[in-house]
Amino acid sequence: MGDLPSINDLLGDTQSSHKSTRPAPAVSPEASLHVASEATEEQFEKKMQKVAVKEKETETQRKAATLGYPHIDLSAFPISHEALKQISQEDATRLGVVCFFVNQEEIRLGALDPTTEEMHTFLKNMETRTYTKGVLYMISPSSLSRVLDLYKTLPHIKPISKNVEIASSDLEKVQADIRDFQGLQKSIEQVNTSDLVTFLLGAGLKLEASDVHVEPEVENAVIRLRLDGMLHDAATISKEAYHKLVSRIKLLSSLKLNISNKPQDGRFSINMSSGDVDVRVSSMPTVYGEGIVMRLLVQNREGLTLDSLGFRGEAYQLLMSEISRPNGMIITTGPTGSGKTTTLYAIMQLLNKPDVKVITLEDPVEYKMPGINQSQIDHSRDYTFAKGLKSILRQDPDIAMVGEIRDLETADTAIQAALTGHLILSTLHTNSAAGAIPRFLAMGVKPFLLAPALNAVIGQRLVRRLSDTAKVETLLTPEQQTKVDEIIASLPSKVQALVKEKKQKFYTAPEYTESGELGYKGRVGIYEIFTMNDDIEQSILSDKISEYDIERLAREQGMLTMAQDGVLKALDGITSIEEVFRVTEK
Structure with a gap:
């Protein structure tokens, strides 16, 4: 033990190099006690919170056993994005239910109250949509809160390039605002040029169009939608709006802006709460400008039988x-x-x-x-x-x-x-x-x-x-x-x-x-x-x-x-x- 350096030996160089430094002011015993008591109180509160959460978890477990439902503690359970996306954040919050596991055979849901008729109807709908067998578990409020926080980790915006992106929330707002096909011309006149792509995609998705066509003419451009296999004229836009629209679509789909005399193909994707949408873009030179077709491929294939x-x-x-x-x-x-x-x-x-x-x-x-x-x-x-x-x-x-x-x-x-x-x-x-x-x-x-x-x-x-x-x-x-x-x-x-x-x-x-x-x-x-x-x-x-x-x-x-x-x-x-x-x- 005598060979080990003392604390003074270890600090010797530092002390010698700071001989002119004034000594630190002494801390009063009362201040030390106050700091110590605050730290102890904070630790005590955290410990009591953990105890309360644990007691609530135990209470939930007992209640689940009484009602005949399995119980699961999701406080540290690893949940994939695939499982999380099975239920929208809005439904999860409103119904108090989350999906914590899904594969080709089974989907497992955790609910605050699995006994309600609404919850059983929801489970049946999930089984139909995912072609799996559903199992309902009872979870505690803390488990639900932890999983709801995980929704923040889901990608809601798909960046396409350094300067261009489309927010799924904007698309969903457009879909909510569009009532029918014949109102598109009136609606499009009120849209800013910068929001035109979002509007067209939202309109196409709302009306379940397979393709959105942008066709230039002498003095303007025509927007057409293919609905159920048939093309319909939807709206007319100015040539100025058309040029800005084409540039934005080309940026989104990584097409070359400086090439307009050759056909180009590109694509981009949008992550939405209802399912991902792949957009295939084709551009082709015509006598009045580039013709653009956007094919909308909604990846959610539920109900396909x-x-x-x-x-x-x-x-x-x-x-x-x-x-x-x-x-x-x-x-x-x-x-x-x-x-x-x-x-x-x-x-x-x-x-x-x-x-x-x-x-x-x-x-x-x-x-x-x-x-x-x-x-x-x-x-x-x-x-x-x-x-x-x-x-x-x-x-x-x-x-x-x-x-x-x-x-x-x-x-x-x-x-x-x-x-x-x-x-x-x-x-x-x-x-x-x-x-x-x-x-x-x-x-x-x-x-x-x-x-x-x-x-x-x-x-x-x-x-x-x-x-x-x-x-x-x-x-x-x-x-x-x-x-x-x-x-x-x-x-x-x-x-x-x-x-x-x-x-x-x-x-x-x-x-x-x-x-x-x-x-x-x-x-x-x-x-x-x-x-x-x-x-x-x-x-x-x-x-x-x-x-x-x-x-x-x-x-x-x-x-x-x-x-x-x-x-x-x-x-x-x-x-x-x-x-x-x-x-x-x-």
């Missing part, structure tokens, strides 16, 4: 049976914009389970799906569908989705995968389901491989849904009635009998009502689906095959055509005959 898409009856049962098979190939057909990829997303939503590996190959990836491995084609790096599919198969998937089969190499790889224990989902550009088989054979696919690989083929179109409040009963024109009678007469006998049992009623709607409401709101699919049977297999294996032959065999099997499905949906008041004929007549 085969039933909500319009599958029903025997078509629904057939498809459910085919997607439950472990291998084979399911193909959706139709032109661009007919909902083929959405159908495949709905199928994957059903098949996405923890014990199944699903991989997709898309061009581009439009919607992100939790639990699914999604890969995007990149032609600039020679990453094509054919090469990507070969890579996918080395990843040991159970299910693979290929965005489109365009060539023989992709088709052959997909068929080989379907024959070796994988379920393959893909699309083809043909006018009907029956046209898929001749298209495969025209690519050079061997008939003896195609026949056993193919499970089902779906043909589809999208028709606009009639608004329940705007639709009115209508009489068909003689020409329309003749076509409808022919289609009904061609229905399978069982379906035909059901149709003839009830009075024929058809409905229509104006594009806009007097109050400014849209006559059509949303879209629904009309479908035809056939599965493989011996007759169709033999037809494929024969030397002579045509789209007409395949359709005839499929209809003998009981297949409803798209036109037939459309007429049945029109009879049910879902859509109008004009819509059915618009999308099905060649």
Whole structure:
């Protein structure tokens, strides 16, 4: 102990170098006692607060046990942003409930009072939205307070560049202010030029537009929205406002401001409480300036089911049976914009389970799906569908989705995968389901491989849904009635009998009502689906095959055509005959 330096030894240099420094004033014993007592009191208060919180937690635990609910202390529980985002901050505060865990199978909620009917309804809605099983826990006020504080860590603003950003709160305010489509021109006249992008995005999201078009003309520019597949003129802006709007959109999407004579593509994202929105931007030079299109991709795909898409009856049962098979190939057909990829997303939503590996190959990836491995084609790096599919198969998937089969190499790889224990989902550009088989054979696919690989083929179109409040009963024109009678007469006998049992009623709607409401709101699919049977297999294996032959065999099997499905949906008041004929007549 004698070898250790004293405190004076350690401070010797300091003391010697500050010999002229005046000694520090002495602190009175009373002041020391006062400081010590304040520190002790503060420590005591903190300790008592912890004791009170612990007692409240114990009380909550006892109450939960009495009521038959599990209890959890969230004071130090790690909660991911993914779990937190399942419930908006407003709902969490209002209802006293938070989500603290979510995966593909289960969602766990903590509530101050899990016994209320409102809470059980909320839980059921969460189960429906997330396709999971819900479990309700009881939590203490301190647990709720701690989780509510975590909402501050969520990103509410998506920075796009150094000088430009869009606040989700501004978008939500615009959505709340917009009442109907016809009021857009009046509203846009009151918007500052700097807020024009926010206004257009908010309007597009409120009206559920898929695209916002900015089209320059000689003296002004026209804003158009694509609603349910149809373009509508929404407003006109000055050329000055147009130039500022284009510059801001290009900044947001990281396009080059100094290039206006070449097409450019960009994108940006916005984080909103209702779900993220991806915005794909395309610019193209025209004689009056750059034409801009913003595609709005809302990432929240809740409620996406085969039933909500319009599958029903025997078509629904057939498809459910085919997607439950472990291998084979399911193909959706139709032109661009007919909902083929959405159908495949709905199928994957059903098949996405923890014990199944699903991989997709898309061009581009439009919607992100939790639990699914999604890969995007990149032609600039020679990453094509054919090469990507070969890579996918080395990843040991159970299910693979290929965005489109365009060539023989992709088709052959997909068929080989379907024959070796994988379920393959893909699309083809043909006018009907029956046209898929001749298209495969025209690519050079061997008939003896195609026949056993193919499970089902779906043909589809999208028709606009009639608004329940705007639709009115209508009489068909003689020409329309003749076509409808022919289609009904061609229905399978069982379906035909059901149709003839009830009075024929058809409905229509104006594009806009007097109050400014849209006559059509949303879209629904009309479908035809056939599965493989011996007759169709033999037809494929024969030397002579045509789209007409395949359709005839499929209809003998009981297949409803798209036109037939459309007429049945029109009879049910879902859509109008004009819509059915618009999308099905060649």
